[in-house]
Amino acid sequence: MPKLDAAKRFKAEILNVSSYAALADLLVEACAAMGCSWFALSHHIDFLAGPEKGVRVHNYPEEWARWFDEQGLGVNDPVHRASQRRAAGFLWHEIPSFSRPRRGDRAILARARHHGIYDGLTIPTxxxxxxxxxxxxxxxxxxxxxxxxxxxxxxxxxxVFEAARQLSGRGAANDSPRLTDRQIECLLWAARGKSDSVIAQIMNLRTDTVSEHLRNARSRYDARSRISLAIRALFDGTICFGDIAKG
Amino acid sequence: MPKLDAAKRFKAEILNVSSYAALADLLVEACAAMGCSWFALSHHIDFLAGPEKGVRVHNYPEEWARWFDEQGLGVNDPVHRASQRRAAGFLWHEIPSFSRPRRGDRAILARARHHGIYDGLTIPTxxxxxxxxxxxxxxxxxxxxxxxxxxxxxxxxxxVFEAARQLSGRGAANDSPRLTDRQIECLLWAARGKSDSVIAQIMNLRTDTVSEHLRNARSRYDARSRISLAIRALFDGTICFGDIAKG
DNA sequence: CCCGCCATACCAAGAAAGGGGGGTGTTTTA
DNA sequence: TAAAACACCCCCCTTTCTTGGTATGGCGGG
Known part of the structure; x- marks a missing residue:
């Protein structure tokens, strides 16, 4: 089993990959280091519905991957389901202890064994x-x-996940609009579901002033509605979930 | 620096702790192993529960923690903000490369240095x-x-996060609401800034039907406005930015 | 020093949209 | 068979969006 400094070198290489193929090569190395046969890095989505929406790199047997997609398991697979209930990695045989099984699970696992896949572990991200x-x-x-x-x-x-995310164009540096302090403040209250008049009371302003700030913010983001504004600002990090929840 | 099997032993001990004090003791050990002075484990952001429900275990200087709380920095702190935009751990000095700075950030970091805290790293969970x-x-x-x-x-x-989560009694319930297919579809269009009538045209429905779907979705999320609905659904993964962007 | 630029704050009015309430009925699913 | 999801309809009030303005103070460049 590799050591921690091996992991460190690995990390450095991973963050420098420039293609999915290079990433796959590195993951094959990781498999060799751990003595396992397969890796799979994936967003939990229905790939047949929208392959362009997510990232997936794996070296599973082709037939297994195809069957997996055909069954729409990207979101229903017991391993994926389990990983949505945990922050930490887990061994597959630990799953029953924290994730409620569903009807089709046994059939899925049997199918995986049929393709040679007997055990594994998953790191949720x-x-x-x-x-x-x-x-x-x-x-x-x-x-x-x-x-x-x-x-x-x-x-x-x-x-590994971060590297794939970079390759997919997510998390890239963006030159998005900048909002003023007051605009952000108004936007945060708006994102909490407050109306302009309520925001005005909270911030000790006239309702029209609040509308004005949000209007200017919308125009900077080229957003026609406050909901687009909120989501775009959320997406580019101008505001974050923590800001909103803290109202 | 400790090795990987030290981490494994550590993991086993962490998952067996029965109190926050025991967890804190283990984290002090981890600090010793890494040569650092302080640790801080915190849960934040809970849209449904109150802001005070989170877990906090730390050994920061009292004065720093007090100032931090008084300023309400749990969410404005640049480190916490950054941790909402990453899946992987990061060194604090890497933050500018992926998280947009805000006006008060430098003052906060200066204040931290004033209390002896000069550098650090954070693992988001x-x-x-x-x-x-x-x-x-x-x-x-x-x-x-x-x-x-x-x-x-x-x-x-x-x-560590999992252990704290177990201690806080959260391990069991995943009470995030489930939406129907149509509700999600309507919500996605709404999140793109479309009005009910436009959504109705797109989906080939009556405007009232769209309003109805969104009304039901709002009630499931206990959200009074569509903007809260969108943000909460975004937060818990019912919808994601990718879904919204693909319009 | 004045000037433009920007952020801030305020005002007004009309059209469009959202939110809350009351219903009806079919189809699918547990 | 009961509970959902789904589709549709009505009314009423509030909120948001848009479009016009006015006025202040700060800041840097010419």
Whole structure:
């Protein structure tokens, strides 16, 4: 099993990859280091519905991937479901202890075994406002996923996901509009669902002034509605979920 | 710097803690292993529960923590803001490369230095629909946070978060509302800034039907305005930015 | 020093949209 | 068989958006 400084070198290489192919190569190396056969880095979405919406890099058997897509498992797969209930990585055989099973789960796992996939581990990766995702490693029959492998995967998984996110164009630097302090303040109250008049009371202003600030903010973002404004500002980081919740 | 199997042992101990005090003790050990002075584990952002529901375990200087609270920085702090835009851990000095700075940031960092806190790293931890949070480690003057420490922190951070989550009694319920397909479809158009009548045209429905879907969706999220609805659904992963962008 | 530029704050009125309430009925699903 | 999801309809009031303005203070460039 690789050491922590191996993970560090790995991380440095991962963050420098310039293509999905290079990323896949590195993940194959990671598999070799952990003694597993397959990796899968994926957003949890229905790929047949919108392959352009998310990232997926894997070296699973083709047939398994195809069946997976055909069944629309991107969002229903028990492993993906489990990963949406955890912050930390987990071994697949731990899943029953924290995620409620569904009817079709056993059939899915049986199908996976049919393709040689017997055990594995998954590192969930979530970013507010983005599609759920995970990085998984899978083992063939006879070689179970170990806690050691989990620790290694945990140390590199999130970086793998970040790298893929960069490649997909998310998280890239943006030159988005800048709002003034007052505009942001008004926007935050608006994002909390307050009306202009209520915001005016809170901020000790006239209603029209609040409308004015939001109007200017909208025009900077070229947003016709306050909802677009809020979402775009949220997307580019001008405001964040924490700001809004804290009202 | 500790090795990966140290992280594994650490993980096992962390998941067995039975009190916040025990958790704090373990985090002090982690600090010792990494050569840092302080740790801070915090949950933030809970749209449904009150802002005071979060977990906070830290050993920061009392005065710094008090000032931090008095300023209500739980959400404006640049480190917390940055942690909402990343899946992977980061060193504090990397923040400018992916999170937009705000006016007060420099003052906050200066204040932290005034209390001895010069550098650090943070592991973000997000679970869809739940309180998101982070685990941070901070260094005094002269000893910068290193990539090695980041790897170690990354390997244990999520487990620390899970432990705190169990202690806080949150492990069980994922009470985020579920929307029907039509509700989500309407919500996505609304989030793109479309009015009910325009949505009705697009979806080939009556305007009232669209209003009805959005009304039901609002009631499920206990949101009084469509903007709150959109943001909460965005936060818990029912919709994501990618969905909205693909219009 | 004046000038333009911007942020800030205020005013007004009409059209469009959202939100809350009351209903009806079919189809799908648990 | 009961509970949903889905589609449709009505009324009434509030809020938002848009379009015109006015006026102040700060700041940097010519």
């Amino acid at each position: 979530h970013i507010p406002g983005e599609a759920h995702g995970s990085v998984s490693f899978a083992w063939a029959r006879g070689s179970p996923a170990t806690p050691e492998a989990l620790m290694f995967a945990q140390s590199i998984g999130a970086f | 997000h679970i869809p629909g739940e309180a998101h949070g982070s685990v941070s480690f901070a260094w005094a003057r002269g000893s910068p946070a290193t990539p090695e420490a980041l790897m170690f922190a990354q390997s244990i951070g999520a487990f």
